Amino acid sequence: MDDKKIIIIGGGLVGSLLGLILAKRGIKISVYESRPDMRKSNISAGKSINLALSHRGLAALEKVGLKDSILQHAVKMKSRIIHPVHGDKIILPYGTREGEYINSISRKKLNEILMDELELIQPNCIRFNTRLVETDNKSKSFTFDIGNGEKLIEKNCRIFGTDGAFSATREYLLSQSSTIKFNYSQTFQNYGYKELNLEPDELGQFQLENNGLHIWPRGHFMMIALPNPDASFTCTLFAPYKGKDGFEQLISKSNVENYFTEHFPDITPKFNDLADQFFENPIGNLVTVKCHPWHIHDETLLLGDAAHAIIPFYGQGMNCGFEDVFVLDKLMDEKSSWTDIFESFTEARKINSDAIADLAEDNFIEMRDKVGDEIFQKKRKLEVDLEIKHQNYYSKYALVTFRPDISYHEAMVRGRRQDEILMNLCAVKNEVDLDTTYKLMCEEGLIN
Amino acid sequence: MDDKKIIIIGGGLVGSLLGLILAKRGIKISVYESRPDMRKSNISAGKSINLALSHRGLAALEKVGLKDSILQHAVKMKSRIIHPVHGDKIILPYGTREGEYINSISRKKLNEILMDELELIQPNCIRFNTRLVETDNKSKSFTFDIGNGEKLIEKNCRIFGTDGAFSATREYLLSQSSTIKFNYSQTFQNYGYKELNLEPDELGQFQLENNGLHIWPRGHFMMIALPNPDASFTCTLFAPYKGKDGFEQLISKSNVENYFTEHFPDITPKFNDLADQFFENPIGNLVTVKCHPWHIHDETLLLGDAAHAIIPFYGQGMNCGFEDVFVLDKLMDEKSSWTDIFESFTEARKINSDAIADLAEDNFIEMRDKVGDEIFQKKRKLEVDLEIKHQNYYSKYALVTFRPDISYHEAMVRGRRQDEILMNLCAVKNEVDLDTTYKLMCEEGLIN
Numbered sequence: 001m002d003d004k005k006i007i008i009i010g011g012g013l014v015g016s017l018l019g020l021i022l023a024k025r026g027i028k029i030s031v032y033e034s035r036p037d038m039r040k041s042n043i044s045a046g047k048s049i050n051l052a053l054s055h056r057g058l059a060a061l062e063k064v065g066l067k068d069s070i071l072q073h074a075v076k077m078k079s080r081i082i083h084p085v086h087g088d089k090i091i092l093p094y095g096t097r098e099g100e101y102i103n104s105i106s107r108k109k110l111n112e113i114l115m116d117e118l119e120l121i122q123p124n125c126i127r128f129n130t131r132l133v134e135t136d137n138k139s140k141s142f143t144f145d146i147g148n149g150e151k152l153i154e155k156n157c158r159i160f161g162t163d164g165a166f167s168a169t170r171e172y173l174l175s176q177s178s179t180i181k182f183n184y185s186q187t188f189q190n191y192g193y194k195e196l197n198l199e200p201d202e203l204g205q206f207q208l209e210n211n212g213l214h215i216w217p218r219g220h221f222m223m224i225a226l227p228n229p230d231a232s233f234t235c236t237l238f239a240p241y242k243g244k245d246g247f248e249q250l251i252s253k254s255n256v257e258n259y260f261t262e263h264f265p266d267i268t269p270k271f272n273d274l275a276d277q278f279f280e281n282p283i284g285n286l287v288t289v290k291c292h293p294w295h296i297h298d299e300t301l302l303l304g305d306a307a308h309a310i311i312p313f314y315g316q317g318m319n320c321g322f323e324d325v326f327v328l329d330k331l332m333d334e335k336s337s338w339t340d341i342f343e344s345f346t347e348a349r350k351i352n353s354d355a356i357a358d359l360a361e362d363n364f365i366e367m368r369d370k371v372g373d374e375i376f377q378k379k380r381k382l383e384v385d386l387e388i389k390h391q392n393y394y395s396k397y398a399l400v401t402f403r404p405d406i407s408y409h410e411a412m413v414r415g416r417r418q419d420e421i422l423m424n425l426c427a428v429k430n431e432v433d434l435d436t437t438y439k440l441m442c443e444e445g446l447i448n
Numbered sequence: 449m450d451d452k453k454i455i456i457i458g459g460g461l462v463g464s465l466l467g468l469i470l471a472k473r474g475i476k477i478s479v480y481e482s483r484p485d486m487r488k489s490n491i492s493a494g495k496s497i498n499l500a501l502s503h504r505g506l507a508a509l510e511k512v513g514l515k516d517s518i519l520q521h522a523v524k525m526k527s528r529i530i531h532p533v534h535g536d537k538i539i540l541p542y543g544t545r546e547g548e549y550i551n552s553i554s555r556k557k558l559n560e561i562l563m564d565e566l567e568l569i570q571p572n573c574i575r576f577n578t579r580l581v582e583t584d585n586k587s588k589s590f591t592f593d594i595g596n597g598e599k600l601i602e603k604n605c606r607i608f609g610t611d612g613a614f615s616a617t618r619e620y621l622l623s624q625s626s627t628i629k630f631n632y633s634q635t636f637q638n639y640g641y642k643e644l645n646l647e648p649d650e651l652g653q654f655q656l657e658n659n660g661l662h663i664w665p666r667g668h669f670m671m672i673a674l675p676n677p678d679a680s681f682t683c684t685l686f687a688p689y690k691g692k693d694g695f696e697q698l699i700s701k702s703n704v705e706n707y708f709t710e711h712f713p714d715i716t717p718k719f720n721d722l723a724d725q726f727f728e729n730p731i732g733n734l735v736t737v738k739c740h741p742w743h744i745h746d747e748t749l750l751l752g753d754a755a756h757a758i759i760p761f762y763g764q765g766m767n768c769g770f771e772d773v774f775v776l777d778k779l780m781d782e783k784s785s786w787t788d789i790f791e792s793f794t795e796a797r798k799i800n801s802d803a804i805a806d807l808a809e810d811n812f813i814e815m816r817d818k819v820g821d822e823i824f825q826k827k828r829k830l831e832v833d834l835e836i837k838h839q840n841y842y843s844k845y846a847l848v849t850f851r852p853d854i855s856y857h858e859a860m861v862r863g864r865r866q867d868e869i870l871m872n873l874c875a876v877k878n879e880v881d882l883d884t885t886y887k888l889m890c891e892e893g894l895i896n
Contacts, residue, residue, distance in 0.1 A: 166626070177634060178614070178733050185633035186625060285626050 002338075007032060007142070007154060010163030011126050013107070014304030014321035016114035018162055020064050021329050023121040031118070032144055034131035034163075039112050048284075049195060049234045050226050051110070052077065052213070052315030053103040056404040060322035063329060070113060074103035075227040081212035082371055083266055091212065092371070092380045096387040100402050102213070102315060104226040132163070135172040140299065142172070158338065161302040162321075165287055165309035170302060173291070180296055189286035189311060189364075191221075192247055193238045196277050198270060200231035207270045208233060215367055216264050221245050222368035223264055235267070238286075238368065247283055286311045288357050294346045298338035301345065303328065308353035313364040314400060316356050316408075323404065324349055352408040359400060359412050379419075379426040382437070390438045392447055414446050450786075455480060455590070455602060458611030459574050461555070462752030462769035464562035466610055468512050469777050471569040479566070480592055482579035482611075487560050496732075497643060497682045498674050499558070500525065500661070500763030501551040504852045508770035511777060518561055522551035523675040529660035530819055531714055539660065540819070540828045544835040548850050550661070550763060552674040580611070583620040588747065590620070606786065609750045610769075613737055613757035618750060621739070628744055637734035637759060637812075639669075640695055641686045644725050646718060648679035655718045656681060663815055664712050669693050670816035671712055683715070686734075686816065695731055734759045736805050742794045746786035749793065751776065756801035761812040762848060764804050764856075771852065772797055800856040807848060807860050827867075827874040830885070838886045840895055862894055 006022065008015045011033030019031050036043055053074060061067045078101040082090040094101060115126060130152065134143040142159065144152040161169025173182050201207050206227060208214055214225040214233070221239040228234060240246040245263070250256050253275035260268040268274065289309035294302040304321030328345055335341045370376040383395040396415025399406055406414075421440060425432045441447055454470065456463045459481030467479050484491055501522060509515040526549040530538040542549060563574060578600065582591040590607065592600040609617025621630050649655050654675060656662055662673040662681070669687040676682060688694040693711070698704050701723035708716040716722065737757035742750040752769030776793055783789045818824040831843040844863025847854055854862075869888060873880045889895050 177636075178735075181636040181733065183633075183635050185631075185635075187631050187633075188625075188629040285629065287626075 005030070005154070005157040006160070007157045008160045008162055009132055009142075009169045010034075010161065010167075010306070011111075011115065011128075012162065012164060012304075013111055013114065013318055014325060015160070015162035016111060016118055016126075017060060017064070017322055017325045018160060018303060018328070019125065020114060020118045020121070021325055023118055023125070024064060025332070029122065029125055031126040032130040032132070033126055033128050035128065037115075037126075037128045038108055039115060048107060048236075048312065050104050050106050050228055051318050052226065053105045053110070054315065054319055054401045056316070056326075056401075057319035057322040058103075059404045060326040063326060064117065066113065066117060070105070070110060071103060073109050073113075073229060074105040075229055076101045076211060077104055077213045077226070079212040080371065081209055081214045082377075083214060083216045083264070084372065085218075085263065085265065090377060092377065093384055095398050095402055096384055097391065097402075100398065102401065104213075104228065106228065132168040135168075135175060137172065137176050158298070159300045161300065161306045162304045163306050165289055165305040167302065167306035169300070170291065170306055172300060173293075173296060173302070176296065180293060182291065182293070184291045185289070187288045189288075190240050190242070191238055191286055191364075192241055192283040193236050193286065194247070194278065194281055194283055196235045196237065196271070196274065196281065198225065198233040198235050198267070199272060201270075204231055206231045206233070208267070215371060216267070217368050217370075217372040218245070218263055219369050219372070221263075223267075224367070225267075238364075241283075250278070253279070288361070290354060290357060292346070292350055294350070295342035298342055301342050307349075308357060310353070310357045310360045311364060312360070313367055314356060314360040316360065316400065320353060320356050320408070323352075326404075355407075355409040355412040356400070359408070359415075375423065375426050379422045382422060382426060382432055382434075386434055386438060389434050390447075393438060393441065417444060418446055453478070453602070453605040454608070455605045456608045456610055457580055457590075457617045458482075458609065458615075458754070459559075459563065459576075460610065460612060460752075461559055461562065461766055462773060463608070463610035464559060464566055464574075465508060465512070465770055465773050466608060466751060466776070467573065468562060468566045468569070469773055471566055471573070472512060473780070477570065477573055479574040480578040480580070481574055481576050483576065485563075485574075485576045486556055487563060496555060496684075496760065498552050498554050498676055499766050500674065501553045501558070502763065502767055502849045504764070504774075504849075505767035505770040506551075507852045508774040511774060512565065514561065514565060518553070518558060519551060521557050521561075521677060522553040523677055524549045524659060525552055525661045525674065527660040528819065529657055529662045530825075531662060531664045531712070532820065533666075533711065533713065538825060540825065541832055543846050543850055544832055545839065545850075548846065550849065552661075552676065554676065580616040583616075583623060585620065585624050606746070607748045609748065609754045610752050611754050613735055613753040615750065615754035617748070618739065618754055620748060621741075621744060621750070624744065628741060630739065630741070632739045633737070634757075635736045637736075638690070639686055639688050639734055639812075640731040641684050641734065642695070642726065642729055642731055644683045644685065644719070644722065644729065646673065646681040646683050646715070647720060649718075652679055654679045654681070656715070663819060664715070665816050665818075665820040666693070666711055667817050667820070669711075671715075672815070673715075686812075689731075698726070701727070736809070738802060738805060740794070740798055742798070743790035746790055749790045755797070756805060758801070758805045758808045759812060760808070761815055762804060762808040764808065764848065768801060768804050768856070771800075774852075803855075803857040803860040804848070807856070807863075823871065823874050827870045830870060830874060830880055830882075833882055834886060837882050838895075841886060841889060865892060866894055 006027060006029045008019050008029055008031045011031045015031055019029050022029050058067050061070055079094060080092040119125060129147050131145045132142060133145045139155060141153055141155045146152050159169060161167055163169050174184060198207055210227040216223040223235055223237045225233040225235040242248050250259060256275045256278045260274060287309055288311055294307045303324045310317050327348055331341045331344050335344060386393045394403060396419055399411035399415050454475060454477045456467050456477055456479045459479045463479055467477050470477050506515050509518055527542060528540040567573060577595050579593045580590060581593045587603060589601055589603045594600050607617060609615055611617050622632060646655055656673060658675040664671040671683055671685045673681040673683040690696050698707060704723045704726045708722060735757055736759055742755045751772045758765050775796055779789045779792050783792060834841045842851060844867055847859035847863050
């Protein structure tokens with residue numbers, strides 16, 4: 001459409017996939033990534049070691065022909081596996097139809113595959129150790145620190161900002177707040193998280209069932225665990241910073257050991273080095289970022305976490321970012337100017353990223369609190385039965401996770417109404433009739 | 449408490465008053481102001497030419513002994529004077545008790561008086577043309593541009609940020625978002641504003657009644673006018689940027705003249721140069737900023753618009769900023785460390801600045817839409833009657849504006865409940881009995 005140089009700032013998951021989509025269209029790109037090449041150095045790929053890849057993300061990966069090869073590196077998670085403090089585990093399936101499971105995948109592995117594929121098409125298009133440090137909106141220039149005190153200045157380029165929740169590209173939009181009427185919010189949870197590695201057992205086997213996402217719901221805090229292909233689990237404790245059962249009370253090894261023994265008695269003996277890991281690993285923050293607009297004219301566009309960072313409790317952060325790329329690709333087929341593409345993209349995606357942000361906040365409460373509740377479990381079983389008997393009934397979780405043809409916003413509106421109906425039924429009735437419930441859902445326009 | 453250098457960034461209304469409060473305590477300060485000295489050069493004092501000074505602001509000015517001398521420069525506004533498109537004006541008094549009026553004052557005059565008073569105590573403590581351009585949270589350094597390419601670097605100082613809605617000091621807190629869990633939002637209205645000057649008539653007299661705040665409510669837009677001591681009025685048009693009756697349609701002189709003649713027929717002929725002014729003056733933005741925390745340890749504190757910019761529709765932006773200074777001064781008497789003072793200040797003021805931000809948004813709708821409504825006018829007359837008969841009844845407006853002893857938050861909660869009761873009564877009854885209503889208010893705990 002024009003020959004402005006195209007720069008993608010940030011070579012993480014969304015930036016690499018975006019690069020690949022553009023490269024496959026024959027568009028020359030440069031990706032500037034602040035970190036070293038993770039394929040060559042043993043660096044962390046960023047927050048959260050593994051991720052839950054589901055249908056929205058897979059739809060985007062299918063578009064670039066990588067779905068199957070990437071799934072080879074994933075571990076299928078078919079259910080939530082709930083661990084009460086005492087008593088038996090409870091298994092709540094995520095879905096009931098063919099292919100309705102989520103996939104635990106390593107962030108690093110996934111990123112590496114995307115980078116490899118991109119550089120197969122455009123060798124060396126990713127420039128590492130290249131960090132955006134300054135922008136100037138008058139001269140439209142972007143200054144990158146390239147190490148050894150040297151700078152690289154780019155002017156009048158088309159910039160795609162995929163540099164994550166604390167995006168430096170977004171600062172460029174913030175610096176023009178009055179001109180572009182840039183609405184912006186960043187909201188931190190009063191909760192932090194700590195990742196802990198649960199090694200395979202002596203025989204190299206998984207120490208927990210490997211076909212589910214484990215949850216230890218404890219009301220105002222919780223732990224989860226996702227399986228890795230090497231038979232380890234990445235466990236993540238989510239707890240308040242302050243107050244009862246919060247991080248600030250966990251200051252000695254014996255504090256930590258007592259805390260885990262009290263709240264997570266089944267898993268605690270399986271760790272070799274619990275307290276050591278606890279004090280070695282950092283406490284991560286949980287932040288939600290919302291902003292609007294995501295673009296300036298046809299010059300700059302934010303995608304992924306840079307535009308809409310969400311908390312991880314629906315397992316949709318990466319999936320939403322990949323869906324951004326999917327939608328952008330579609331708009332490039334439909335629209336003839338970058339201005340139209342960027343405007344349509346913001347309008348199409350904003351309502352949906354707001355929806356998944358809100359759903360993720362709801363789900364935090366659901367995971368840490370409600371999944372341990374009897375009425376909730378009854379409701380979840382009812383949903384499973386409904387889905388089995390009526391294949392075109394989709395729970396809220398299934399709409400969000402397994403139906404990329406339905407937008408996040410529609411999934412939220414419809415799913416919330418369904419939840420309300422089902423929770424009310426489960427609260428007042430011992431036995432809920434499936435056909436009557438299904439009919440009610442049809443009458444409310446919740447089935448299609 | 450310690451001998452760190454104290455710097456106030458921003459010598460506007462709040463910064464100058466804060467300087468004065470500290471100087472009166474014998475604390476040595478430096479005020480760094482980005483603009484030239486408004487007392488010596490003919491510069492604009494910033495957005496909005498005049499302001500409505502009311503009891504909360506006056507309480508702070510009284511503390512520094514300036515209340516009476518400042519009020520000499522103000523014009524009393526005792527009522528809202530409503531101008532329908534056709535028909536008679538409607539006068540709605542703001543209050544019914546002694547001293548219950550608001551004061552139109554020039555931003556520039558007020559700022560000049562505060563600066564003069566401050567420099568009487570600490571000569572030349574305000575350094576002009578000194579703009580904060582860079583902060584570094586590792587070295588705790590603040591770099592100021594002092595003109596001619598020269599820089600001034602300050603390290604390890606105690607910083608008070610009073611540099612307004614687009615505060616550069618706030619960037620320092622934003623740069624430490626993850627560490628201090630800095631929640632931040634900036635929200636732009638879809639409305640802008642344009643100021644227009646209405647000159648005195650040929651005899652040098654006011655062209656409208658000078659004892660009120662004039663409003664031309666037009667539903668989705670409005671104009672207001674505040675009197676100035678020189679017998680002019682500052683009129684402000686608030687209109688949407690886009691869509692029906694929005695700024696984007698006002699692109700030619702004839703557009704502007706037709707628009708004003710249609711919507712504001714009584715005042716339009718009184719302007720000499722309406723369309724010229726319209727195109728000379730900029731369109732201002734309306735932004736609400738909320739953030740938390742406002743401080744870092746005992747090192748940096750935001751006050752006034754830097755901490756909580758609000759839209760102007762309750763006439764409380766400056767009053768709230770002055771109340772900040774009033775409260776800080778009180779805390780300096782009560783607390784023995786800067787850490788305690790800063791923490792207590794944030795906790796005490798955050799809930800109240802959130803309340804006035806929300807009230808200001810409500811009042812925008814009230815001013816542009818509801819004041820033209822018959823039930824609203826009936827309710828407002830009922831409130832006036834109630835206040836006259838029962839001197840200890842205070843309307844929401846009176847609680848916010850004339851009762852600094854009641855916090856914004858309490859005024860909001862109580863005032864909203866009162867409004868609900870009164871609007872319901874006015875909607876269903878032709879005649880509302882004052883004593884019965886008063887009794888109801890007492891039963892609801894709304895009188896004290």
